[in-house]
Amino acid sequence: xxxxxxxxxxxxxxxxxxxxxxxxxxxxxxxxxxxxxxxxxxxxxxxxxxxxxxxxxxxxxxxxxxxxxxxxxxxxxxxxxxxxxxxxxxxxxxxxxxxxxxxxxxxxxxxxx
Amino acid sequence: xxxxxxxxxxxxxxxxxxxxxxxxxxxxxxxxxxxxxxxxxxxxxxxxxxxxxxxxxxxxxxxxxxxxxxxxxxxxxxxxxxxxxxxxxxxxxxxxxxxxxxxxxxxxxxxxxx
Numbered sequence: 001x002x003x004x005x006x007x008x009x010x011x012x013x014x015x016x017x018x019x020x021x022x023x024x025x026x027x028x029x030x031x032x033x034x035x036x037x038x039x040x041x042x043x044x045x046x047x048x049x050x051x052x053x054x055x056x057x058x059x060x061x062x063x064x065x066x067x068x069x070x071x072x073x074x075x076x077x078x079x080x081x082x083x084x085x086x087x088x089x090x091x092x093x094x095x096x097x098x099x100x101x102x103x104x105x106x107x108x109x110x111x112x113x
Numbered sequence: 114x115x116x117x118x119x120x121x122x123x124x125x126x127x128x129x130x131x132x133x134x135x136x137x138x139x140x141x142x143x144x145x146x147x148x149x150x151x152x153x154x155x156x157x158x159x160x161x162x163x164x165x166x167x168x169x170x171x172x173x174x175x176x177x178x179x180x181x182x183x184x185x186x187x188x189x190x191x192x193x194x195x196x197x198x199x200x201x202x203x204x205x206x207x208x209x210x211x212x213x214x215x216x217x218x219x220x221x222x223x224x225x226x227x
Contacts, residue, residue, distance in 0.1 A: 032213040043203055043221040044156065051213065088155060092213055099144060099210045100169065103155030 003027075004091050006104035014112055019076040021107050023089030026070070033065060033072045034090040034101065037083075044088055048074065079111045116140050117219035119204050125225045126194065134189040134222045136204030144210035145187040147179060148203040148218075156203055156218075162187060163210035194226045 003026040013019045021035075032051050036044035050056045050063040050072065062075040072091075076083055086106040092099065117138045126132045138145065144163050148156040161169035162181040176198075178190040187204055201221045207214035 034215070036218075043201070043218045046215060046217060049215055099161070099207055099212055099214050099216065100158055101156075101216060103157075105155055 004089055004102050004104040006087075006089050006107045008105055009108040010110050011107055012110045012112055013079050015079060015081060017079050017111075019079045019083065019109055019111070021074040021076070021087050021089075021109065023072045023074075023091075023104055024070055025072070025089075025091045025102075027091070028067075028070065030067075030070075030091045032092040033063070034092075035061075035063060035074045036088040036090060036103075038086045038088055038106065040085075047087070076109075079109075081111045081113060084109055084111050117204055117206055117217055119202075119219040119222050121222060122220070123223045123225075125227060126191065127227055128194060128196070130194075131190070131192045133191065134202055134204075134224070136187040136189075136219055137185055138187075138204075138206040138217075138219075139185065140206060140217070141184075142206035142208055142217075143184055144207045144214065145181060146203075146205040146207075146216065147177075147187070147189050148205060150201045150203060150221075152200075160189075161210055168210055191224070194224075196226045199225045 034049045035047040038044045048063045050065045056063045060077045064073045088106045089104040090101040147159040150156045160179045165181045180188040204219040207216045
């Protein structure tokens with residue numbers, strides 16, 4: 001059973017702080033990793049993807065991947081109230097059968113004024 | 114704004130009704146997907162179409178019937194649904210169905226079965 005695990009939260013951070021969202025996965029063959037943001041009542045919106053070990057930065061967002069530890073994280077700098085949402089980690093194991101994502105259950109982030 | 118467009122945004126149907134959800138993408142993608150998402154749960158894959166052919170069916174009940182008329186359009190035909198089928202139905206697309214391609218979601222269709 002391929003699993004992707006996230007802390008459901010809520011994770012509360014003050015405005016302007018760094019929010020750190022974490023995700024672990026069970027399948028060592030996993031090759032590509034995605035972070036989606038989902039506002040309540042809306043569809044998932046792609047934030048970032050990462051394929052290689054290390055950090056990848058895009059504006060206020062940084063994705064970090066450590067395949068040896070089977071761990072991927074998302075850092076949000078200068079958190080804003082508009083960042084309050086559920087963040088879904090998704091993993092593509094690449095074990096055949098096409099482009100299938102396994103999602104974690106999501107972490108709810110609350111950015112407080 | 115997403116370039117994957119879904120209609121209708123909201124649908125209420127009875128258990129004996131036949132209805133369809135529609136999806137269109139304008140990104141030239143050759144893979145399209147249907148996902149189902151229940152409240153406070155992650156999206157679950159239902160079907161994958163690759164180059165207009167069904168490539169993955171995740172053991173979805175036959176009361177859900179997908180159709181891909183062309184590379185831009187994807188339909189989900191609904192018949193004899195149950196109240197537990199009430200959920201957010203998400204259409205998505207990617208450049209192709211090859212491993213690792215980024216998947217982009219539409220805004221979803223909220224389905225309520227009464």
